[in-house]
Structures are given as C-alpha cells and as structure tokens.
Amino acid sequence: MRLLEFQAKRLLSEYGIPIPKSVLAKSQDDLEGLSFPVVLKAQVPVGGRGKAGAIRIATQPKEAIATVEELLNYSIKGYPIQAVLAEEQVEIKQELYLAVLIDKLACLPLIMVSATGGVDIEEVARESPEKIVKKHLKPFVGLQDYIVRYLAKHIGLEDQLDGFRRIVNQVYSIFCDYDATLVEINPLAVTPNGLVTLDAKVLLDDKAAYRHEDLFVKLQEEQKKSAKSGKTGAEQLAEERGITYVPLDGNVGVISDGAGTGMLTLDLTQDVGGQAANFCELGGLAGAESMLQALEVVSASPHVKVVLISLIGGLTRMDEMADGILNYLEQHGKSRPLVIRMCGTKEEVGKARLRTAGIETFEDLETAVRAAVKLAEES
Amino acid sequence: MAILIDKNSRVLVQGITGQVGSFQTKVMKEYGTEIVAGVTPGKGGMKVHEIPVYDFVEEALQSHEVDAAISFVPARLAKDAALEAIDGGIRFLVVTTEGIPDQDMLTIINYAASKGITVLGPDTPGLISPGRCKLGVHPNRMFTEGRVGVLSKSGALSYEVCRVLTENGIGQSTVVGIGGGPLWGLSQQAVLKMFQDDPETEVIVLLGEVGGTTEQAAAAFIERYMDKPVVSLIVGRTAPKGAQMGHAGAIIEGEEGMAESKIKTLRSAGSLIARSPSEIPEIIKTIWSVR
Numbered sequence: 001m002r003l004l005e006f007q008a009k010r011l012l013s014e015y016g017i018p019i020p021k022s023v024l025a026k027s028q029d030d031l032e033g034l035s036f037p038v039v040l041k042a043q044v045p046v047g048g049r050g051k052a053g054a055i056r057i058a059t060q061p062k063e064a065i066a067t068v069e070e071l072l073n074y075s076i077k078g079y080p081i082q083a084v085l086a087e088e089q090v091e092i093k094q095e096l097y098l099a100v101l102i103d104k105l106a107c108l109p110l111i112m113v114s115a116t117g118g119v120d121i122e123e124v125a126r127e128s129p130e131k132i133v134k135k136h137l138k139p140f141v142g143l144q145d146y147i148v149r150y151l152a153k154h155i156g157l158e159d160q161l162d163g164f165r166r167i168v169n170q171v172y173s174i175f176c177d178y179d180a181t182l183v184e185i186n187p188l189a190v191t192p193n194g195l196v197t198l199d200a201k202v203l204l205d206d207k208a209a210y211r212h213e214d215l216f217v218k219l220q221e222e223q224k225k226s227a228k229s230g231k232t233g234a235e236q237l238a239e240e241r242g243i244t245y246v247p248l249d250g251n252v253g254v255i256s257d258g259a260g261t262g263m264l265t266l267d268l269t270q271d272v273g274g275q276a277a278n279f280c281e282l283g284g285l286a287g288a289e290s291m292l293q294a295l296e297v298v299s300a301s302p303h304v305k306v307v308l309i310s311l312i313g314g315l316t317r318m319d320e321m322a323d324g325i326l327n328y329l330e331q332h333g334k335s336r337p338l339v340i341r342m343c344g345t346k347e348e349v350g351k352a353r354l355r356t357a358g359i360e361t362f363e364d365l366e367t368a369v370r371a372a373v374k375l376a377e378e379s
Numbered sequence: 380m381a382i383l384i385d386k387n388s389r390v391l392v393q394g395i396t397g398q399v400g401s402f403q404t405k406v407m408k409e410y411g412t413e414i415v416a417g418v419t420p421g422k423g424g425m426k427v428h429e430i431p432v433y434d435f436v437e438e439a440l441q442s443h444e445v446d447a448a449i450s451f452v453p454a455r456l457a458k459d460a461a462l463e464a465i466d467g468g469i470r471f472l473v474v475t476t477e478g479i480p481d482q483d484m485l486t487i488i489n490y491a492a493s494k495g496i497t498v499l500g501p502d503t504p505g506l507i508s509p510g511r512c513k514l515g516v517h518p519n520r521m522f523t524e525g526r527v528g529v530l531s532k533s534g535a536l537s538y539e540v541c542r543v544l545t546e547n548g549i550g551q552s553t554v555v556g557i558g559g560g561p562l563w564g565l566s567q568q569a570v571l572k573m574f575q576d577d578p579e580t581e582v583i584v585l586l587g588e589v590g591g592t593t594e595q596a597a598a599a600f601i602e603r604y605m606d607k608p609v610v611s612l613i614v615g616r617t618a619p620k621g622a623q624m625g626h627a628g629a630i631i632e633g634e635e636g637m638a639e640s641k642i643k644t645l646r647s648a649g650s651l652i653a654r655s656p657s658e659i660p661e662i663i664k665t666i667w668s669v670r
Binding site: 104105107108109139140181207208210244246248254258260261262263264268269279281283312343345347365367 | 381399446455480484488490493518521531532534538542559560563564566585589592594596615616617618621625626627633656
C-alpha cells in the first residue's frame with residue numbers, strides 16, 4: 001500500500017522526524033494558525049505532482065482557499081484530488097535524499113542517501129550514479145552508527161550529524177516496525193532550523209497487513225476518497241473479492257490458474273492478431289468458488305465477447321475448476337462463448353464433468369487462443 | 380545426476396496434515412520420492428499416508444536422516460516453520476507458500492545463508508527430476524527424463540513448456556521453480572550455475588517474466604560464465620505498466636522491468652529467444668542438429 005503524503009508524514013512525525021507545520025485544508029478556518037506563505041499540495045498516490053501543477057504557493061488565506069477549491073476540481077493521472085495539504089513554507093538551503101528499501105536482488109535492506117535531492121532519484125541514478133551513496137544493512141546486525149557516520153560524511157553533512165543520525169535511525173525503525181518496503185524522504189531539506197522532511201513516500205507490504213490491522217484500516221478509510229475515479233463494475237467486483245484483475249483494451253476475457261501462463265496467454269492472443277479485454281489470475285490454491293467468481297468478474301465487462309480459460313494446474317485441481325465453470329453456467333446462463341483449455345491435476349475428472357454438460361475442452365494452448373480470437377472476431 | 384535432489388533424497392514435509400500438504404505428500408510418494416517424516420505442531424504421533432508425524436523438526440530428526448524439507452505451511456506461520464527447519468540443519472528447504480511478508484523472507488533467506496543452507500522459493504511449485512524424484516506439486520505426466528534443464532519463476536509456465544517439450548520427445552534433467560518473487564532464496568544465476576556444472580544437462584531453458592531486474596542479472600551471468608546453450612522465454616510482452624500480473628514480482632515499474640528490455644539483454648548476452656512454448660523444441664532441435 002502506498003501512503004498519501006500526509007499519511008506518510010504523520011507516521012514520520014510520530015517517530016519524532018521534523019515535518020513542516022501543516023493541515024488538510026478544506027475551508028479558510030482550517031488555515032488558522034499557519035504562517036504564510038504556505039505550500040498547497042494535492043494528495044494523490046502518484047508522482048509528478050509538481051509538473052502537473054498540483055503543488056502551489058499561496059501568500060495569504062484568501063488566495064490559499066481559492067487555490068484549494070480549484071485543485072479539488074482536478075484529477076492527476078486519473079486520481080481525483082480529494083484533499084489538499086497546506087504546509088508552512090520553509091527556507092531551504094539544500095535538498096537531500098534519504099531512503100530505506102528492500103534490495104530485491106541482494107535480499108537485504110538498503111539505505112540510500114544523496115546530496116542531490118528534490119529530483120527524481122531514478123534520473124540521478126541513471127545520469128550520475130556516483131552522487132548516490134548506498135549501504136546494505138545486514139539482518140541480525142541492523143543499522144549501526146558507523147554506517148550513519150559514513151553516509152553523513154559522503155554527503156557532506158558531518159556538521160549536522162546529530163539531527164541526521166536521529167532521522168536515519170527513526171526511518172529505519174519505521175521500516176522495521178511497519179513492514180515497509182520503502183521509506184523515502186525526498187527532499188530532506190537543510191533549513192536554518194535543521195533537517196526537515198518536505199516530501200515522503202512510504203510503501204507498506206500488503207502481505208503483512210494482518211500484523212498492522214488497525215493502521216491499514218485507518219489508512220484505507222482515508223484513501224477511499226482519493227481512489228481512482230471511473231472504476232468499472234468488473235474492477236469493483238474484483239477488488240471486493242480480492243482477485244487479481246487487470247483491465248485491457250480488447251474483446252477476449254482471459255482467466256488463468258497461473259501468473260506465468262496468464263501472461264503467456266495474453267501474449268499469444270496478441271501474436272495471433274487478437275486483444276485481451278481483461279485478465280484474471282486465480283492463484284495457486286484456487287477452488288470451484290474462485291473460478292465462479294473470476295467468471296463473474298471477467299463477464300462484468302461489456303467489452304468481453306469471448307472468455308478464454310487457460311488452465312494447467314499443479315495445485316489447482318481440474319475437477320474443482322470444472323465445478324466452478326458449471327456452477328457459473330447454472331447461475332448465469334451462457335451469455336458468451338467459453339473457450340477452455342484444461343490440463344493438469346485431475347484433468348480426466350474435470351474434462352468428463354464438462355463433457356457431460358456438452359462442453360469440449362482444448363488440449364493445446366496455442367490452438368485454444370486461436371479459436372478464441374476467431375470467435376471474438378466473428379461475434 | 381540431477382541438481383539439488385536425486386532419487387536417494389530423504390524428505391521431511393512441513394504442514395503434512397493440511398489439505399494441500401497431505402494430498403501433495405501422497406502424489407510425491409507415488410512418484411517415488413522418499414518421504415521419511417512430517418511435521419505439524421500439535422499433530423505429533425499421527426500418520427499421514429503411513430508417514431510418521433512429529434510436533435517438532437528436532438523430534439523428527441532424532442529418528443530420521445533428512446536431506447531436504449518442503450513446506451506447505453500457511454503464510455502467517457511460514458517464517459516460524461522455515462527457521463525451525465534451518466535450525467535443524469536441513470540442507471535444502473523448499474518453501475511453496477505464497478504471500479509471506481517480505482521482511483519474514485529477508486530473515487529466512489539471510490539466516491539460511493549464514494548457515495550455508497539453500498532455500499528454494501517462496502511461492503514455488505518446487506522442483507522435479509523426472510523419473511527420479513519430485514519435491515513439489517508438479518502434475519507428473521507432463522514431464523519426462525532427459526537432458527534439458529528448466530528454470531522458471533512461474534510454476535504453471537514450466538508445466539506448459541515441459542508438456543510441449545515432452546510431446547516433442549525432449550526430456551528434462553531437472554525442472555526448478557524459483558518462485559514468483561519479489562524475493563528469491565535461489566536466484567536464476569544460482570540455478571544457471573548448477574545446470575552449467577551438471578554433466579547431465581546439455582541445454583537450459585530460462586522462463587522469465589516482466590517486473591524487477593533479475594533477468595538482467597541472469598543475462599550478465601550467462602554472458603560471463605555459461606558455455607551451455609540457454610533458451611529464454613519471457614512472458615508479459617503485452618502487460619501494461621504498473622499492473623500486478625498475478626505474481627508479487629510481476630509488476631513493471633521501470634524500463635528494465637519490461638519484457639522487451641529483458642529479451643534484448645538476454646539476446647545480447649548470447650541467449651536464444653523463444654516467443655512461445657512451441658518455438659522452444661524447434662530451437663533445441665536446431666541446437667542438437669548443428670552439434
């Protein structure tokens with residue numbers, strides 16, 4: 001889960017990391033107590049806000065609230081602006097970068113700092129990688145002070161070591177305490193009053209949500225308002241059921257019992273001149289109910305002319321997949337042609353059950369894909 | 380000889396009394412895998428398909444020699460189970476579980492590494508040496524004994540490809556599922572190295588997918604160390620940016636995560652490229668015919 005800026009900053013602030021005085025602004029009353037000028041920042045879960053004109057400066061309350069009202073009418077990359085953070089402007093002497101994340105290749109936490117903050121760090125990494133200082137953190141050892149001192153020296157921050165040390169240690173604590181996969185402060189501003197977080201990005205591991213239930217519920221509640229607009233019926237249904245669902249542009253609905261074969265089916269569909277309308281992946285432990293639900297989700301899209309089911313199960317059992325398909329047809333009727341490729345554990349039983357209902361299956365995936373694309377063209 | 384396991388491997392199953400663990404234990408046993416013990420906390424003293432069940436790994440190890448363990452333990456308990464197996468000193472551990480928190484995986488992978496123990500997974504179907512041993516959940520009949528080593532992030536994609544290979548009379552030495560990520564105990568390079576060193580493997584098939592940069596790391600390894608031919612198939616060519624394609628690791632975040640970038644890097648590292656499963660046997664037959 002990606003936190004909105006104000007949520008990330010609240011978390012940092014709870015750990016004693018300095019942030020500017022700020023408030024979520026809806027009316028002029030909210031702005032009382034802030035010193036002007038203020039920075040007005042749209043709260044959306046995507047980057048590139050500055051370029052989109054969604055970060056503005058206001059010198060007095062009336063102007064501020066007019067800007068807030070204007071911003072609340074916009075969306076950025078499909079996300080409607082539902083909240084605006086008003087933040088006291090601080091005097092910036094220098095902008096730094098600081099992040100703790102998981103290095104997936106090394107399987108270790110990685111701490112990254114740079115004296116060149118405030119810009120897209122991937123661009124810095126591409127163009128002048130020497131400006132980024134990196135240190136892996138060893139599990140069972142964690143963040144030791146020599147690493148903090150090393151980082152401070154290499155970004156020329158030795159004169160502010162105490163403040164830097166506090167922030168780095170607290171960022172690492174947040175990373176560990178909340179199962180974060182990224183805690184990033186960019187920019188971390190050098191100001192006359194020490195180091196201050198101007199923007200922050202925090203990603204939490206959804207797989208660990210059960211360990212932080214109250215926090216996740218609260219964050220999700222706050223984010224509901226800024227959810228992507230224009231969600232389709234199929235997207236909503238998939239979200240309610242926690243099914244992997246990817247909307248695409250074509251007319252073939254694709255369901256698979258594996259991520260790799262699902263992507264392969266989508267690729268092959270395009271290779272033979274077709275295009276998938278959407279994609280549902282059942283996951284390894286799916287049963288009849290998951291298949292029924294996936295069929296409901298995929299069929300909820302009006303663009304789907306044919307449903308292509310690509311099954312080659314190890315853990316998924318074909319007897320159960322067949323039951324799911326038959327249950328769907330019993331409940332909803334056959335509104336569109338189904339093309340089924342069935343292979344794997346208990347396939348004899350699955351195929352026999354489908355055959356009893358007059359449904360034939362394909363053995364070969366590429367043949368099934370061609371059949372589905374042809375049917376979609378004809379309908 | 381196959382890699383990582385052979386027909387003499389003695390196996391312990393963690394989570395043997397669960398629905399999946401029990402069913403897959405039966406299938407593995409029928410395949411010829413020597414399963415000597417199972418562990419489920421609180422179920423010690425039971426038997427599952429004639430196999431004795433213990434409360435703790437340590438208790439199982441008092442009565443049995445164990446070379447490898449496979450875990451079907453649910454995500455929330457998976458770290459505990461894996462650390463218990465590592466503490467017991469079992470040399471090779473297969474973690475089939477999907478959805479283990481990343482920080483739990485960091486602990487498991489790094490603790491195992493500190494003891495010189497190999498972890499395959501998580502979110503893996505395991506591995507199979509056709510005709511000899513299976514430590515996983517593969518549908519048996521798609522595999523046949525031979526000289527092609529296969530490694531894959533996706534279990535289902537490896538079944539798909541091996542089914543096509545088998546139909547074309549091309550058998551496999553070992554088929555290794557490294558898992559759906561985003562963290563991997565055994566990397567693609569590590570498995571490539573094992574295949575390079577395995578005298579029975581002549582050609583390697585690498586099945587990769589969009590997201591992350593592991594295929595780029597694998598390409599660098601191929602360029603530097605591999606002299607056996609590698610055939611790569613990367614799926615997700617049509618995957619949109621930013622969409623989670625079913626695996627935790629299969630999400631395109633940057634240019635390097637895109638299929639075309641991986642394909643280009645692998646090709647320039649000397650790997651042959653297939654765009655569909657049916658091209659793979661054709662490429663392998665060409666390799667064998669020119670030799």
